[in-house]
Amino acid sequence: MTTTAATPPRPRAAIAERTLRTDRWWLTPLLTFLGLAGFLVYATVRIFVDTDYWVDAYHYLAPFYSPCLADSCVPGSSHFLGSPFPQLPSWMSPAMIILVLPGGFRATCYYYRKSYYRSFWLSPPACAVPDGHKKYTGETRFPLLVQNVHRYFFYAAVLVGAVLTYDATLSFHGKDGGFGIGLGTVILWLNVVLIWAYTLGCHSCRNIVGGRLTHFSKHPIRYWMWTQVGKLNKRHQLFAWLSMFSVVAADAYVWAVSAGMTDLRIFN
Amino acid sequence: MVDNNITRHSFDVVVIGAGGAGLRAAIEARLAGKKTAIISKSLFGKAHTVMAEGGAAAAMGNVNSNDNWQVHYRDTIRGGKFLNNYRMAELHAKEAPDRIWELETYGALFDRTKDGKISQRNFGGHEYPRLAHVGDRTGLELIRTLQQKIVSLQQDDFREFGDYDARLAVFAETTITELILDDGKIAGAFGYRREDGEFLLFEAPAVILATGGVGKSFKVTSNSWEYTGDGHALAMRAGANLVNMEFLQFHPTGMVWPLSVKGLLVTESVRGDGGVLRNSEGKRFMFDYIPEVFKAQYATTEEEGDRWYTDPDNNKRPPELLPRDEVARAINSEVKAGRGTEHGGVFLDVSTRMKPEEIIKRLPSMHHQFKELADVDITKVPMEVGPTCHYVMGGVEVDPDSAESAVPGLFAAGEVSGGMHGSNRLGGNSLSDLLVFGKRAGEYAALHVDRLADARPVVSQEALDAAVAKALAPLVDDPSDGENPYTVQYELQDIMHSLVGIIRRAEELEDALVKIAEFKKRLANVRVGGGRKYNPGWHLAIDLHNMLLCSEAVAKAALERTESRGGHTRDDHGKMDPSWRKVNLVCSYADNGVALRRQPVPTMPHELLSLFERSELAKYLTDEEIAAFDSNGSKDGDKE
Amino acid sequence: MSTTRHFRVWRGDDEGGQLTDYDVEVNEGEVVLDIIHRLQATQAPELAVRWNCKAGKCGSCSAEINGKPGLLCMTRMNTFGEDQTVTVTPVRTFPVIKDLVTDVSFNYEKAREIPAFTPPADLKPGEYRMQQVDVERSQEFRKCIECFMCQNVCHVIRDHEENKEAFAGPRLFIRAAELDMHPLDARDDRKEFAKEEQGLGFCNITKCCTEVCPEHIKITDNAIIPMKERVVDRKYDPLTWLGRKIFRRDQLESGAK
Numbered sequence A: 001m002t003t004t005a006a007t008p009p010r011p012r013a014a015i016a017e018r019t020l021r022t023d024r025w026w027l028t029p030l031l032t033f034l035g036l037a038g039f040l041v042y043a044t045v046r047i048f049v050d051t052d053y054w055v056d057a058y059h060y061l062a063p064f065y066s067p068c069l070a071d072s073c074v075p076g077s078s079h080f081l082g083s084p085f086p087q088l089p090s091w092m093s094p095a096m097i098i099l100v101l102p103g104g105f106r107a108t109c110y111y112y113r114k115s116y117y118r119s120f121w122l123s124p125p126a127c128a129v130p131d132g133h134k135k136y137t138g139e140t141r142f143p144l145l146v147q148n149v150h151r152y153f154f155y156a157a158v159l160v161g162a163v164l165t166y167d168a169t170l171s172f173h174g175k176d177g178g179f180g181i182g183l184g185t186v187i188l189w190l191n192v193v194l195i196w197a198y199t200l201g202c203h204s205c206r207n208i209v210g211g212r213l214t215h216f217s218k219h220p221i222r223y224w225m226w227t228q229v230g231k232l233n234k235r236h237q238l239f240a241w242l243s244m245f246s247v248v249a250a251d252a253y254v255w256a257v258s259a260g261m262t263d264l265r266i267f268n
Numbered sequence B: 001m002v003d004n005n006i007t008r009h010s011f012d013v014v015v016i017g018a019g020g021a022g023l024r025a026a027i028e029a030r031l032a033g034k035k036t037a038i039i040s041k042s043l044f045g046k047a048h049t050v051m052a053e054g055g056a057a058a059a060m061g062n063v064n065s066n067d068n069w070q071v072h073y074r075d076t077i078r079g080g081k082f083l084n085n086y087r088m089a090e091l092h093a094k095e096a097p098d099r100i101w102e103l104e105t106y107g108a109l110f111d112r113t114k115d116g117k118i119s120q121r122n123f124g125g126h127e128y129p130r131l132a133h134v135g136d137r138t139g140l141e142l143i144r145t146l147q148q149k150i151v152s153l154q155q156d157d158f159r160e161f162g163d164y165d166a167r168l169a170v171f172a173e174t175t176i177t178e179l180i181l182d183d184g185k186i187a188g189a190f191g192y193r194r195e196d197g198e199f200l201l202f203e204a205p206a207v208i209l210a211t212g213g214v215g216k217s218f219k220v221t222s223n224s225w226e227y228t229g230d231g232h233a234l235a236m237r238a239g240a241n242l243v244n245m246e247f248l249q250f251h252p253t254g255m256v257w258p259l260s261v262k263g264l265l266v267t268e269s270v271r272g273d274g275g276v277l278r279n280s281e282g283k284r285f286m287f288d289y290i291p292e293v294f295k296a297q298y299a300t301t302e303e304e305g306d307r308w309y310t311d312p313d314n315n316k317r318p319p320e321l322l323p324r325d326e327v328a329r330a331i332n333s334e335v336k337a338g339r340g341t342e343h344g345g346v347f348l349d350v351s352t353r354m355k356p357e358e359i360i361k362r363l364p365s366m367h368h369q370f371k372e373l374a375d376v377d378i379t380k381v382p383m384e385v386g387p388t389c390h391y392v393m394g395g396v397e398v399d400p401d402s403a404e405s406a407v408p409g410l411f412a413a414g415e416v417s418g419g420m421h422g423s424n425r426l427g428g429n430s431l432s433d434l435l436v437f438g439k440r441a442g443e444y445a446a447l448h449v450d451r452l453a454d455a456r457p458v459v460s461q462e463a464l465d466a467a468v469a470k471a472l473a474p475l476v477d478d479p480s481d482g483e484n485p486y487t488v489q490y491e492l493q494d495i496m497h498s499l500v501g502i503i504r505r506a507e508e509l510e511d512a513l514v515k516i517a518e519f520k521k522r523l524a525n526v527r528v529g530g531g532r533k534y535n536p537g538w539h540l541a542i543d544l545h546n547m548l549l550c551s552e553a554v555a556k557a558a559l560e561r562t563e564s565r566g567g568h569t570r571d572d573h574g575k576m577d578p579s580w581r582k583v584n585l586v587c588s589y590a591d592n593g594v595a596l597r598r599q600p601v602p603t604m605p606h607e608l609l610s611l612f613e614r615s616e617l618a619k620y621l622t623d624e625e626i627a628a629f630d631s632n633g634s635k636d637g638d639k640e
Numbered sequence C: 001m002s003t004t005r006h007f008r009v010w011r012g013d014d015e016g017g018q019l020t021d022y023d024v025e026v027n028e029g030e031v032v033l034d035i036i037h038r039l040q041a042t043q044a045p046e047l048a049v050r051w052n053c054k055a056g057k058c059g060s061c062s063a064e065i066n067g068k069p070g071l072l073c074m075t076r077m078n079t080f081g082e083d084q085t086v087t088v089t090p091v092r093t094f095p096v097i098k099d100l101v102t103d104v105s106f107n108y109e110k111a112r113e114i115p116a117f118t119p120p121a122d123l124k125p126g127e128y129r130m131q132q133v134d135v136e137r138s139q140e141f142r143k144c145i146e147c148f149m150c151q152n153v154c155h156v157i158r159d160h161e162e163n164k165e166a167f168a169g170p171r172l173f174i175r176a177a178e179l180d181m182h183p184l185d186a187r188d189d190r191k192e193f194a195k196e197e198q199g200l201g202f203c204n205i206t207k208c209c210t211e212v213c214p215e216h217i218k219i220t221d222n223a224i225i226p227m228k229e230r231v232v233d234r235k236y237d238p239l240t241w242l243g244r245k246i247f248r249r250d251q252l253e254s255g256a257k
């Protein structure tokens, strides 16, 4: 307040309990932790597997290995992008090259940041529950300052999304080499749709298409785009989870089919 | 142990009150180069103005270009039943647009019209869409804008002097308990800081009262704890006069249930947008209550009233949109006749009149308010509403142009001043009133300081000692054998509500005055413990003096005025009486109580009178006045 | 229908205090503030609490109820079980004055540091023209009732007193965003100010501010993140950077928003 005499800083209320919340505030961070950890475990296992990511009969490519950019890729799995990378050392899989992009996109995503800051880093675990750390500088300095590169990953994610769409188109491949649809095709498409819903709902995207403008009225088309992106953005958390599940599901399905499970064919 | 150290401050202009009026006044005084203080009982930005919903009336003509100050003036005078101070109403109508536009330069963001101007909405009593608004939170926009303008002025001072408070300082959570005079002139203001109970003295040759209203003395009210009539009482005790204290606005639609929110406002927009009033028998009773003077302007059948919402040019408006006083009285009669709801109100229904989505879009905060506070979904069931004490038309009598009271150096603006609204205020006219007269008060207070030059009044030690003693009187170590201030307050609210409420009667008013005299005796014995640090009990004990003085003024004036007009309804004198129109009742302080006298209402000049149809004037003026008007008119004609 | 309920209210001041037990009558439809008032009127006349509007409009009555920041006047008693104890404490982040009243001057001081709205130099009052779509974003932020609950819940200062100096807090981030998105504000450096002076980078977008805001302002999604993005626009965006290199836009457009 603007009283004339500056009052010296005074102590806060002496409340012994660290939090007085009586609800199950720990449940959400716990579930988030389990969900994210589960994904990390799957992803780690999967990138070391280095086989069973391509089903030649139906042209299914597992999303974790798309695009496959090395000479060591299974024949047929590399497509229009070719293989700019040479034969990889045996401990490295092609997935490791490309997953940097979607991985980085998600790792720097504003929603994922919230979820892992809360559930992994406990900063804070829940609202009005004390931070698990003594010192806190947030994203003001290295390394967390680097989160600002999210914009780069967004541009990359648009490219990755385009590739996944291409993959899904390829998966309309029947046994006889002509047009065909299998359960795998459906799953790949579902995944692509959810990935786009997630990618286009990105906060960086919202800013780029229109959010950075001051006068919407002078840019009606960008305003319209901003409004549409805004609708996805409202459900960004939802699509973050759904697309994470769908990418695992799609990948696991291709893995399974590639390893010998029969694909449920709908047409040819 | 009490510590009677008094912190002294010296200012040119001290503004008591940080609502719309106070902040606007302070801005003006500071712009005039005066060292200015703003004092408020609450935190900065929390004054009552924050609660205003509908909008601020100003004839900008953005939505209907036929609007101009003359039409606004006419509406205001009609609303006040011709008792308004004509000059105030004139200044208000003329200057309101400038005051609103000015807010945009401070950063306000009103809702817009298609061509980018400030949008304006319809409201009861206003002929054209006239209320500048931001959704239903206009008051918040107004106060925040002014608050931010003050901050920006402080930033200027910081750049110039290295001190934000150099020329404009805010003392929040500070209550003024006494004005200090020197030979009849303002010398300063004395009060305490709520936080620690420290006493403060502000030496200043000019004080602007902007303390708001008196509604807290009533049981059912839309007003907060701040509305204890401090400014009214301070002015009276300093020797200024109050006018029109008998006129209180009871807003027809306050919540009635649950008890916890009884009195909380249900905005007029609900009716403006199609809400209808029904009694417990399901009847739209307002059709039975259209008074003779309004018969020509209002629909007489439900069908016609309903058509108005979509085709206002060819149909008359429904009687639910009669002026506030009429609707409030009608609701009151229905409830008294046993046709009220379970909780003593009537039904206000939008659920059968609009689609749920439309209700949520047009009345978001009402939907939210009922949902959160009453568990009522207004898209499904009707609301229960009843009258609630809302606004005091009466207040400090001031010179219209300068806002100065009878006491040199004492100014008043906003709800605490009187005269502008006559016997009844139109919705939306208060927010613009705050700005127009806030600015004037600031400007003339600065001028007053200039005129004084070095001949500043001084604060005497005796006056200071008396103020300290009075403030400390209720505070003791052991309050057990004294009166509890909360009990006295509760009983006072009860008495005022039932005896000086919306419908009044001589015997009841006399009874109320007896009770008030008793309260005064009891007040001397009110005791609180707990020390001086942020002690609400102590604060209330001090405020009670002001509540009682204002209550007495209201009751005395109400007893004296033997007619019904606007916000004053006498059961035993139900008619409006043209001879009373010429009379203002003036309250002043005498013998620790209120002295009442009659005073003529300033006569409206002919050119303003002639803004009205003669037939309309005939409804309000006495025969002699009409005759004078006619002869004046023919004189005008002769000249031409 | 009235019942007797058990309350624990923090009583004390800057020298210490404790949760004090009260049994108090509760009636149908009441909110926590009603109960606090009943305590004042019957058991504790000097119990300190702030309030004004009792309708969620002024933002005076912020406190913590069962550990969660909330407005006393908008927290209904029927959200608690009949035998549930209700614990009411002052907000934690600011120094206590007495009982439920705290010293919130931090927020006013930070507000004073933000450069005010700067009107365009050549526009006179009455000449302002703005489109509704252009003011809507800023209007959302102007709904703020300054209850300071977002400031209170924000872990950056709630759990780290030492950050108070460098961090302005969510209430002031929405103010920065409001001005940056204002169609007629003439200043161009609001993003830089938010980053350098307000400590925007401290925020790790964990959204507690949005969770507690009684006005349902989307503080994080609509103000903080867009401001972070606008900083990125200027400082880190590869395409903007490239564009600048090629077209020297920074020189061509210097000063324009």
Ligand SMILES: Cc1cc2nc3c(=O)[nH]c(=O)nc-3n(C[C@H](O)[C@H](O)[C@H](O)COP(=O)(O)OP(=O)(O)OC[C@H]3O[C@@H](n4cnc5c(N)ncnc54)[C@H](O)[C@@H]3O)c2cc1C
Pocket: B016, B017, B018, B019, B020, B021, B022, B039, B040, B041, B042, B046, B047, B048, B049, B050, B051, B052, B053, B054, B055, B056, B057, B138, B139, B174, B175, B176, B177, B191, B210, B211, B212, B213, B222, B223, B226, B230, B231, B265, B390, B391, B413, B414, B415, B416, B427, B428, B429, B430, B431, B432, B434
């Ligand atoms: C629910 C509600 C809705 C309304 N809606 C509208 C509307 O839509 N349009 C309209 O035009 N009007 C409306 N009004 C009326 C209007 O809001 C008020 O009349 C107006 O805000 C009063 O402003 P003010 O500046 O006179 O005083 P306030 O804003 O009430 O400020 C009074 C100030 O004085 C201070 N104060 C009082 N006593 C002391 C003291 N002893 N010492 C120090 N400081 C003191 C207080 O702390 C406060 O800061 C509404 C009123 C209510 C209650």
Ligand code: SF4
Pocket: C150, C153, C154, C155, C156, C169, C170, C202, C203, C204, C205, C206, C207, C208, C209, C210, C220, C224
């Ligand atoms: S989102 Fe940022 S500002 Fe809001 S509470 Fe979390 S850390 Fe604080």
Ligand code: SF4
Pocket: C059, C143, C144, C145, C146, C147, C148, C149, C150, C151, C170, C171, C174, C209, C212, C213, C214, C215, C216, C217, C219
């Ligand atoms: S942004 Fe919301 S929570 Fe923060 S002060 Fe404003 S109203 Fe309160």
Ligand code: FES
Pocket: A105, A108, A109, A110, A111, A112, A150, A154, A198, A199, A201, A202, A203, A204, A205, A236
């Ligand atoms: S992907 Fe989540 S914010 Fe960009």
Ligand code: FES
Pocket: C050, C051, C052, C053, C054, C055, C056, C057, C058, C059, C060, C061, C062, C071, C072, C073, C074
């Ligand atoms: S009292 Fe105004 S918000 Fe609670």
